[in-house]
Amino acid sequence: MLTLLTSMYLLVRAVSTQAEPIRVVVTGAAGQIAYSLLYSIAKGDVFGQDQPIVLILLDIPPMLPVLDGVVMELQDCALPLLREVIPTDKVEVGFKDIDAAILVGSMPRKEGMERKDLLKANVAIFKTQGAALDKYAKKTVKVLVVGNPANTNCLIASKSAPSIPKENFSCLTRLDHNRARSQVAMRCGVSSDSVKNVIIWGNHSSTQYPDVHHAMVDLHGSEKPAYDAVKDDTWLRGDFISTVQQRGAAVIKARKLSSAMSAAKAICDHMRDIWFGTPEGEFTSMGIYSSENTYGVPKDLIYSFPVQIKDKTWKIVEGLAINDFSQSKLDATAAELIEERDTAVAFLGV
Numbered sequence: 229m230l231t232l233l234t235s236m237y238l239l240v241r242a243v244s245t246q247a248e249p250i251r252v253v254v255t256g257a258a259g260q261i262a263y264s265l266l267y268s269i270a271k272g273d274v275f276g277q278d279q280p281i282v283l284i285l286l287d288i289p290p291m292l293p294v295l296d297g298v299v300m301e302l303q304d305c306a307l308p309l310l311r312e313v314i315p316t317d318k319v320e321v322g323f324k325d326i327d328a329a330i331l332v333g334s335m336p337r338k339e340g341m342e343r344k345d346l347l348k349a350n351v352a353i354f355k356t357q358g359a360a361l362d363k364y365a366k367k368t369v370k371v372l373v374v375g376n377p378a379n380t381n382c383l384i385a386s387k388s389a390p391s392i393p394k395e396n397f398s399c400l401t402r403l404d405h406n407r408a409r410s411q412v413a414m415r416c417g418v419s420s421d422s423v424k425n426v427i428i429w430g431n432h433s434s435t436q437y438p439d440v441h442h443a444m445v446d447l448h449g450s451e452k453p454a455y456d457a458v459k460d461d462t463w464l465r466g467d468f469i470s471t472v473q474q475r476g477a478a479v480i481k482a483r484k485l486s487s488a489m490s491a492a493k494a495i496c497d498h499m500r501d502i503w504f505g506t507p508e509g510e511f512t513s514m515g516i517y518s519s520e521n522t523y524g525v526p527k528d529l530i531y532s533f534p535v536q537i538k539d540k541t542w543k544i545v546e547g548l549a550i551n552d553f554s555q556s557k558l559d560a561t562a563a564e565l566i567e568e569r570d571t572a573v574a575f576l577g578v
């Protein structure tokens with residue numbers, strides 16, 4: 229019996245170690261977020277410890293020499309799951325048959341540049357990349373947009389890839405979600421995993437609405453609503469919200485560089501939840517396509533909602549009570565997204 233069990237175990241192990249590699253592309257791969265991100269992906273933190281990976285690094289032509297350095301470092305990590313690393317500046321190579329796309333690459337804001345000009349430069353990149361995804365990627369590809377303005381870039385990429393389901397596209401608001409979670413945890417003197425079900429609504433910008441009306445805090449064994457645990461409504465409705473909204477700017481001011489380590493961690497959290505699902509009874513935040521006017525959010529936006537994920541499919545958490553204070557904030561961030569979308573669509577003609 230023991231021998232039979234042992235040989236079955238060895239067989240299962242052999243099969244699992246022979247799993248087909250998945251192809252994952254990271255754009256902006258020579259940039260600072262990618263530098264913090266690639267190691268975690270390559271060592272199995274996102275797609276699983278038994279999932280071999282072909283990692284494709286896409287950036288623009290002047291960055292190819294830098295990519296060579298990143299490739300050497302990945303090789304030098306001697307990671308068993310990493311089957312191949314492909315550096316490229318061509319979308320037809322970068323997006324060929326991919327299973328997951330993490331679109332970080334974008335144009336940074338230059339001095340004196342208007343917000344609208346930055347938006348136009350970036351949505352043009354995401355139009356091209358959306359069209360390339362449509363042409364070259366698997367139809368099951370999961371696309372995560374990180375490059376800013378992340379929501380509108382994601383919308384444009386999705387509109388430019390009509391053969392890929394809109395549900396396969398999402399944008400990163402997990403960093404904001406993690407920031408909100410951590411702020412509440414620090415305030416209550418508990419670890420971040422003692423706080424669950426915070427929500428980021430709307431745009432990944434300073435109009436986003438970090439909402440803890442449905443969050444729960446485990447205060448040393450007793451679970452309480454966040455408002456009861458924090459016991460400071462003024463802070464929760466004031467400084468807490470502005471701290472999360474302005475956190476990116478605060479990091480830039482202090483570090484003279486934008487958030488990279490925390491952004492990379494959030495990307496891993498987001499993609500891992502898509503791949504393996506959210507824990508039972510918990511939800512997370514991500515920018516997804518609004519098709520149903522849920523919570524009064526206009527259709528045809530990429531808007532951050534509370535979601536639960538199962539079998540690689542998200543579902544908006546519905547039926548949460550939204551008070552007037554919250555509703556006005558949901559509406560304000562939607563208004564900004566409508567303006568961004570209309571500017572982008574008029575400019576690109578998509």
Ligand code: NAX
Nearest residue numbers: 256258259260261287288333334374375376378400403491
């Ligand atoms: P970096 O400037 O360090 O890197 C960007 C990289 O993108 C560069 O290597 C650049 O050559 C490349 N790139 C530019 N155009 C490209 C194209 N057409 N195809 C492929 N690659 C291209 O920026 P980094 O700090 O890594 O940030 C990247 C983006 O993430 C920025 O847009 C940033 O604003 C955004 N962020 C979004 C966050 C979110 O939560 N959604 C948080 C972190 C970050 O601020």
